[in-house]
Amino acid sequence: MERVDLKEKLDQLLEERKIKPLQNELEDMFAFDVAEYLSEIGEKDSLKMGKVFRLLTKCKGAEVFAELDAPEQEVIINSITDTELAAIVEELYVDDAVDMMEELPANIVKRVMRTATPDTRALINQYLKYENNSAGSIMTAEFVDLKKYMNVREAIARIRRIGEDKETIYVCYVTSADRKLEGVVSVKSLLLADDEDIIESIMDENVISVHTTDDRETAAEAISDYDLLAIPVVDNEDRLVGIITVDDVIDVIQHEATEDIEKMAAISPSDKPYSRTSVTEMWKRRVPWLLLLMLSATFTSMIITKFENALAACSVLVGFIPMLMDTGGNSGSQSATAIIRSLSCGDVEPKNTGMIIWKELRIAFLCGAVLAIVNFGKMLLVDNMILGNAAVTIPVAITVCTSLMLVVMFAKSVGSMLPLVAEKLGIDPTVMASPLISTITDSLALVVYFTLATFILRI
Amino acid sequence: MERVDLKEKLDQLLEERKIKPLQNELEDMFAFDVAEYLSEIGEKDSLKMGKVFRLLTKCKGAEVFAELDAPEQEVIINSITDTELAAIVEELYVDDAVDMMEELPANIVKRVMRTATPDTRALINQYLKYENNSAGSIMTAEFVDLKKYMNVREAIARIRRIGEDKETIYVCYVTSADRKLEGVVSVKSLLLADDEDIIESIMDENVISVHTTDDRETAAEAISDYDLLAIPVVDNEDRLVGIITVDDVIDVIQHEATEDIEKMAAISPSDKPYSRTSVTEMWKRRVPWLLLLMLSATFTSMIITKFENALAACSVLVGFIPMLMDTGGNSGSQSATAIIRSLSCGDVEPKNTGMIIWKELRIAFLCGAVLAIVNFGKMLLVDNMILGNAAVTIPVAITVCTSLMLVVMFAKSVGSMLPLVAEKLGIDPTVMASPLISTITDSLALVVYFTLATFILRI
Numbered sequence: 001m002e003r004v005d006l007k008e009k010l011d012q013l014l015e016e017r018k019i020k021p022l023q024n025e026l027e028d029m030f031a032f033d034v035a036e037y038l039s040e041i042g043e044k045d046s047l048k049m050g051k052v053f054r055l056l057t058k059c060k061g062a063e064v065f066a067e068l069d070a071p072e073q074e075v076i077i078n079s080i081t082d083t084e085l086a087a088i089v090e091e092l093y094v095d096d097a098v099d100m101m102e103e104l105p106a107n108i109v110k111r112v113m114r115t116a117t118p119d120t121r122a123l124i125n126q127y128l129k130y131e132n133n134s135a136g137s138i139m140t141a142e143f144v145d146l147k148k149y150m151n152v153r154e155a156i157a158r159i160r161r162i163g164e165d166k167e168t169i170y171v172c173y174v175t176s177a178d179r180k181l182e183g184v185v186s187v188k189s190l191l192l193a194d195d196e197d198i199i200e201s202i203m204d205e206n207v208i209s210v211h212t213t214d215d216r217e218t219a220a221e222a223i224s225d226y227d228l229l230a231i232p233v234v235d236n237e238d239r240l241v242g243i244i245t246v247d248d249v250i251d252v253i254q255h256e257a258t259e260d261i262e263k264m265a266a267i268s269p270s271d272k273p274y275s276r277t278s279v280t281e282m283w284k285r286r287v288p289w290l291l292l293l294m295l296s297a298t299f300t301s302m303i304i305t306k307f308e309n310a311l312a313a314c315s316v317l318v319g320f321i322p323m324l325m326d327t328g329g330n331s332g333s334q335s336a337t338a339i340i341r342s343l344s345c346g347d348v349e350p351k352n353t354g355m356i357i358w359k360e361l362r363i364a365f366l367c368g369a370v371l372a373i374v375n376f377g378k379m380l381l382v383d384n385m386i387l388g389n390a391a392v393t394i395p396v397a398i399t400v401c402t403s404l405m406l407v408v409m410f411a412k413s414v415g416s417m418l419p420l421v422a423e424k425l426g427i428d429p430t431v432m433a434s435p436l437i438s439t440i441t442d443s444l445a446l447v448v449y450f451t452l453a454t455f456i457l458r459i
Numbered sequence: 460m461e462r463v464d465l466k467e468k469l470d471q472l473l474e475e476r477k478i479k480p481l482q483n484e485l486e487d488m489f490a491f492d493v494a495e496y497l498s499e500i501g502e503k504d505s506l507k508m509g510k511v512f513r514l515l516t517k518c519k520g521a522e523v524f525a526e527l528d529a530p531e532q533e534v535i536i537n538s539i540t541d542t543e544l545a546a547i548v549e550e551l552y553v554d555d556a557v558d559m560m561e562e563l564p565a566n567i568v569k570r571v572m573r574t575a576t577p578d579t580r581a582l583i584n585q586y587l588k589y590e591n592n593s594a595g596s597i598m599t600a601e602f603v604d605l606k607k608y609m610n611v612r613e614a615i616a617r618i619r620r621i622g623e624d625k626e627t628i629y630v631c632y633v634t635s636a637d638r639k640l641e642g643v644v645s646v647k648s649l650l651l652a653d654d655e656d657i658i659e660s661i662m663d664e665n666v667i668s669v670h671t672t673d674d675r676e677t678a679a680e681a682i683s684d685y686d687l688l689a690i691p692v693v694d695n696e697d698r699l700v701g702i703i704t705v706d707d708v709i710d711v712i713q714h715e716a717t718e719d720i721e722k723m724a725a726i727s728p729s730d731k732p733y734s735r736t737s738v739t740e741m742w743k744r745r746v747p748w749l750l751l752l753m754l755s756a757t758f759t760s761m762i763i764t765k766f767e768n769a770l771a772a773c774s775v776l777v778g779f780i781p782m783l784m785d786t787g788g789n790s791g792s793q794s795a796t797a798i799i800r801s802l803s804c805g806d807v808e809p810k811n812t813g814m815i816i817w818k819e820l821r822i823a824f825l826c827g828a829v830l831a832i833v834n835f836g837k838m839l840l841v842d843n844m845i846l847g848n849a850a851v852t853i854p855v856a857i858t859v860c861t862s863l864m865l866v867v868m869f870a871k872s873v874g875s876m877l878p879l880v881a882e883k884l885g886i887d888p889t890v891m892a893s894p895l896i897s898t899i900t901d902s903l904a905l906v907v908y909f910t911l912a913t914f915i916l917r918i
Binding site: 028029030032156159160163164169170187188191192206208223224225226227229246247249250251253254257258260261262264265266267273274275279280282283286287289290291293294295297298300301302304305308311312315316318319320321322323325326327329330331333334336337338339341342345347348352355359362363366367370371374375378382383387389408433435438439442446 | 487488489491615618619622623628629646647650651665667682683684685686688705706708709710712713716717719720721723724725726732733734738739741742745746748749750752753754756757759760761763764767770771774775777778779780781782784785786788789790792793795796797798800801804806807811814818821822825826829830833834837841842846848863867894897898901905
């Protein structure tokens with residue numbers, strides 16, 4: 001059935017108060033779709049959303065709850081009883097419960113913690129300790145652990161017994177008596193082995209794992225590089241404390257890409273989507289960068305003031321300032337972006353600086369030459385002949401086009417160098433993107449332009 | 460063992476020609492790591508790379524081969540016999556083989572196709588037909604299919620029998636006699652069910668699938684939204700022809716993010732990483748945009764020429780042109796970036812235009828006000844008093860700061876509108892990013908600035 005039709009059908013059932021058929025429909029839908037449907041109801045009538053949510057079974061309710069955003073979770077929590085809340089919290093995977101706790105207001109968190117069982121409460125508390133963006137903060141404790149002396153039949157029996165609530169059963173981890181990680185075995189190899197084989201003989205001892213304090217990006221990279229379904233997370237004593245599954249890693253990858261893109265456009269990144277961020281919050285994320293970049297333009301205005309007399313003597317030069325500045329900025333940001341992305345994808349490293357600079361210089365030379373030649377023709381043909389601006393003489397065109405060539409070469413060198421220097425110094429290279437590069441290349445462009453002008457035009 | 464130590468050990472074994480221990484080491488390593496090691500050898504000595512590759516077992520060889528980049532695959536193919544090549548091609552998953560075919564030179568592709576078995580050849584040919592970036596082009600044919608009349612014991616027996624070469628066994632697809640997709644069943648539900656349960660009773664008929672001609676991003680979104688391990692791909696007659704697994708989707712997501720970032724920095728995207736792209740290819744991807752943006756700056760120079768007299772009368776105004784232009788560009792690109800990313804993550808849609816414009820206008824007002832006030836103070840304190848530029852009078856400061864306020868408001872409106880308009884017209888919104896926005900806001904900034912100047916300063 002098409003989604004639109006389904007929605008209409010649900011609306012109709014709801015309106016006619018056909019509760020049982022509505023419950024059946026909701027039960028058959030994917031949690032993600034139910035959450036979308038609830039959000040739509042909630043936009044108009046949050047009370048109604050709470051009522052529809054209470055129609056879900058305990059298990060479905062928890063799944064749907066995990067898919068909702070914090071403000072909707074808050075509405076739901078306010079519309080259910082403590083017993084219902086406790087049931088949801090117990091059903092949630094720990095990582096989802098922790099996500100929720102980090103976003104909800106303090107009074108709601110208190111209510112949730114009060115209703116949780118002592119075990120769940122201890123687990124949530126333990127997770128909340130892990131630093132934001134660390135592997136520990138996105139791991140889940142629901143994994144299947146095996147012992148190496150088990151045989152395949154026993155292992156499969158254990159999976160069947162405890163697998164129901166685990167976030168993945170397809171990768172099982174072999175731990176020692178003191179919970180140290182000893183190996184990994186996939187359900188595939190269990191199924192392809194003989195019932196009597198001992199786990200120790202089929203497990204892979206060469207386990208790729210991350211540390212609770214590692215950056216979550218490290219976990220994402222390992223899962224992506226080695227095509228894993230999950231990666232185990234160990235603590236300081238090498239004890240297995242949780243796993244991170246591939247679906248959580250997809251969210252991390254998308255989130256990191258958004259963060260990189262925002263930082264490259266001079267916006268401080270946040271965890272919230274655009275539609276849920278308030279105006280003042282958005283303003284706080286944008287204005288500091290605008291202020292910084294605006295004040296750094298003091299240099300360009302100082303340079304222009306210094307060359308005021310030259311400009312007065314040959315006022316036609318002013319008209320080409322924007323073109324030179326923009327082309328410099330665009331050339332520089334092309335290089336910076338290419339390098340920043342290659343650094344973050346692991347394609348290049350600071351040790352490749354020589355190769356990169358050499359490559360960028362050749363690209364810059366080719367780009368600069370084409371731009372200069374085209375611009376030379378354009379100045380004489382369009383500006384001088386068609387638009388009839390007699391001040392655009394051949395010496396002026398030579399001044400502008402030589403500057404253009406040099407500015408592109410400078411901009412691409414600076415644009416490719418700065419992210420590499422930042423990476424080497426341990427600064428995030430993304431902040432070296434377009435806006436900062438433009439500000440630097442602006443000053444460079446003006447100095448080159450005016451110096452050449454005084455030299456070529458003798459003003 | 461640390462990677463560096465391992466590399467040294469391998470180098471030593473290789474140097475001392477201890478072939479058997481070297482083979483054992485390589486066999487125990489992850490394919491990804493072996494491929495990295497081979498690439499490192501290949502950088503210095505491609506002949507040696509070929510020799511080391513031939514030490515791998517057939518199965519490991521295919522895995523490692525799939526992880527290598529096209530130029531290295533070429534070297535390997537040139538250093539092995541037809542029989543060895545045939546063995547690798549048979550071992551490769553179809554999607555990896557197709558990736559390889561798309562990147563290799565024609566003569567090598569011919570040799571590969573000649574050595575492949577007729578079945579494999581037919582399969583590869585079928586896949587090569589799917590358009591680049593379509594779901595069909597990244598799917599694999601190696602999935603487990605079940606029939607709905609089987610019981611759980613029979614299903615598990617079938618998985619054990621045919622599972623070895625499948626890309627995933629954890630999601631199995633139920634098909635009818637004419638290969639139509641009827642349902643999906645996970646190994647988890649098989650393991651948690653009773654041996655005698657019939658597949659029809661435990662399978663999920665509500666299968667999320669994509670079409671071979673769908674964009675691969677659609678598949679990626681579905682897998683990410685519904686937390687799937689794989690998604691089935693059907694043809695025009697709803698027959699199951701392949702699956703896309705979550706690990707391939709991670710590559711798609713990273714690739715799309717890189718493409719978006721490149722387009723936003725005015726670089727035409729490519730499939731190759733930076734380190735493997737030649738200078739001329741890079742130049743071809745960058746220079747068209749630079750040319751276009753440079754030529755569009757003709758407008759700014761026309762505007763300046765038009766107001767030449769006003770500028771000559773009050774030359775101090777020239778010094779603030781770069782600051783106004785850059786601040787406009789940065790403000791606009793902040794908004795454009797936020798909207799572009801929200802569009803691509805599905806957070807906002809063109810129908811939200813009203814909400815977005817209203818939000819951006821309020822953000823712009825707050826940003827503009829702060830910038831104007833700070834700049835007013837800075838002009839009087841720094842430019843006038845500290846730097847002693849007497850031309851920076853209060854009326855000039857009022858002109859610059861009022862322009863600044865208006866420019867930020869204009870830039871943010873244009874920056875948020877253009878991506879939405881593009882999306883509505885079916886144009887890729889990413890090309891509306893910073894460089895294009897800057898070019899538009901430059902002209903706007905100059906017109907606003909000069910108009911206000913003639914009005915306030917009466918020049």
